[in-house]
Amino acid sequence: MAEPGQNLAVVVHRAGDLRLENRPIPEPGPNEVLLRMHSVGICGSDVHYWQHGRIGDFVVKDPMVLGHEASGTVAKVGSGVTHLKPGDRVAIEPGVPREIDEFCKTGRYNLSPTIFFCATPPDNGNLCRYYKHSASYCYKLPDNVTFEEGALIEPLSVGIHACKRAGVTLGSKVFVSGSGPIGLVNVLVAKMMGAAAVVITDLSASRLQKAKEVGADFTIQVKNETPQEVASKVEGLLGCMPEITVECTGVQACIQAGIYATRSGGTLVLVGLGPDMVTVPIVNAAVREVDIRGIFRYCNTWPVAIALLASKRINVKPLVTHRFPLEKALEAFETTKRGEGVKVMLKCDPSDHNP
Template sequence: MASTVDNLSVVVHGAGVIRLENQSIPEPGRNEVLIKIHSVGICGSDVHFWQHGRIGDFVVQKPMVLGHESSGAVIKVGCDVTHLRAGDRVAIEPAVPQENDDFCKIGRYNLSPTIFCCATPPGNGSLCRYYVHNANFCYKLPEGVSYEEGALIEPLSVGIHACRRAGVTFGSNILICGAGPIGLVCLLVAKSMGAAKVMITDLSPERLLMAKEMGADITLQAKRETPQEMADAVCGHLSGMPDITMECTGAEVCIQTAIYATRSGGTVVLVGLGSPMVNIPILNASTREVDIKGIFRYCNTWPMAISMLVSGRLNVLRSLVTHRFSLEDSLQAFETAHQGLGIKIIIRCDKDDPL
């Protein structure tokens, strides 16, 4: 039976309609835990669902709670849960496969067609006071790792998965297109994995300054050049062509630049999501054996992310947070995100731990 105690939630009703609503508190199932949510980051996808009511084939057809970058404290466990107990602080991995299919068996559960994702239609997200989630996808936060850092593990995981797919290793020279939150976490992870030199580009000088503060070796403000001209500028500043390019904008011109800039035999990883159809210089990539790889979210990344945070090598991660709002002020937080202000916005959901 669900409780009617205060469970303030941020709910999208379709394109342009977002509201604060009080919902019931759900009961955890046998393999689930009830979590008192503490911190939730606003992702670009949350803003997109609010503004457009859809992302690709995922359409908001009924009211849906937003939010999937989250952490909190377990307050109740299902009868079959043995590795968590009330009081444990946890980070939440939002995507949960519903069946143990072939993709799960080979460790690539993010590709399972039966995956369930919070804050992706029709699944409710975690931007609320209380949220129920599969216990196997909740990870204990060690002492010294804050709730905010726990929420940031979700975007950090995108960076980890991208760097793994790219084959980042000691000595890699890397270009990152885009200094938004995802480009910046790719930068942090690449440096932690031993990249020798990381260059990052963006239109915004403010974001490039943040990238420099977070360890970028070279920053370059993108101009309105052709893709080939931009690629030439990249290679000039980098004193050569990068081994790996991580494209984090989704913009067609940046994808083209990434291919032209990457050395023969190198790798381009498409991290950003943009138009479903783009024109790319495929002959250039093919004749130079430039591998083009996609990524879809992440898999098997939360344990590594937590280890990296515990090691202290990612203390700078918290610098991504430029704005903080209470749950009651969530609509203002979304307006701030929509205006493109700051880097990462965190909403504090726990009214017992105010800002």
């Protein structure tokens, strides 16, 4: 165990105020484990809380530890924990239901209104040296899955959940809008689930290059086309309109393009979150029976993701472009804010900076 006072944490106090500070090392409850954190990815939402102090109705009122894409090693187990032991390497599912409500009973626990979720106010995240978490939401990593892959299960889960909600299947033609980390995991998962062709759009040429690396068949660098023009480019490249569109930007024009692009009878899944109110051609969608679905995080995805990573059926390693030690977290956040690279990974264990 570390000396007291060696639990360095990345804490947002209010908009624009991000600090590195020491926190006490927590004591795990009966059904919890104390983890020595290893790798934690920075998500756009972490940056947003730092920059704006809120996301929608979730407002930072008290200092909050950031981070929710994470893996680590079990340091200590609570008295009731039987499936994990000290030394086990685990990936952390950040959303833990606080009560077994109707949503939990139907298997959609992500929709439980009282769920605990790392780094969503007022719940602290795990971008720190030591962190305690519900043992049932820590998943043991096989020896051939790295800590960084374990941390990437969180964004990967968004892709798994979105592609399931979209109904991607053998031979699907898919349009992914936005080539950030979430767009990229949707490309990976769609291809894995049998998509015959995936086209992806973005403003950035370098991000589209990364999309090609992870398996996108076609890329479109958007400049100042109208939504209808983007839709017709998508159709031109695929040779038909896609049955499925996965919108990962939350930008109004992109949602509009998503509706225009999707084949009649197809499905548009909205993953990216933008402003509360957006103007969209809803009648166009309605008369063509385009189903518009939302997603909220994910559920029941960690076992699936671990199986895919362990069997080498999916490769998320190219997503990590930058690594920083925890002490340089502020620099890492600045890097993410500037939009450099794809996924920035923080290394929380001073004795082990390996992937």
